Amino acid sequence: MSSHTHKHHHDPEEMKAIVNxxxxxxxHLESVxxxxxxxxxxxxxLIQLAAVRSAINxxxxxxxxxxxxxxxVHAVQDGDEEAIQELNEAIDKFMKNS
Known part of the structure; x- marks a missing residue:
């Protein structure tokens, strides 16, 4: 991974929601x-496992x-092709397993 400098754009409230x-x-997985x-x-x-998987997705x-x-948005403004490429790869990996 390259060291992108746009870490500070994450909203703490949104991060908290994701952590929750x-x-x-x-x-849920522990209970399964x-x-x-x-x-x-x-x-x-299996039904509960499907629910966990759906929550993760x-x-x-x-x-x-x-x-x-x-x-x-910032990557586009900065012309950061690499960040966009990385996102595309991440999307491919994520979609493959969902």
């Missing part, structure tokens, strides 16, 4: 793990939107 989303997803340990019904485990989308609205 991740904490919720982690908590307990379900498996307690030998709960497979169907129920939504968090990814939120991060993406935030990144586009802050960092990429």
């Amino acid at each position: 989303r991740l904490s919720k997803a982690i908590g 793990k307990r379900m498996v340990e307690d030998d709960k019904d497979c169907t129920e485990v 939504n968090t990814g989308k939120a991060i993406l939107k935030q990144h586009i609205s802050h960092c990429i």
Whole structure:
């Protein structure tokens, strides 16, 4: 990764919201793990796992939107092709697994 200087554009409130989303997803995943340990019904485990995955995907989308609205705007203004290229690669990776 190259060292971009646009770190300071992240809104602390938005970051907090994303951290909260991740904490919720982690908590949710922990409860799925307990379900498996307690030998709960497979169907129920899969349904909960799907919910966790969906929460993670939504968090990814939120991060993406935030990144586009802050960092990429500045990258375009600065003519920072590299930042745009990196975002494209990140989107490809993210979409592949969703």
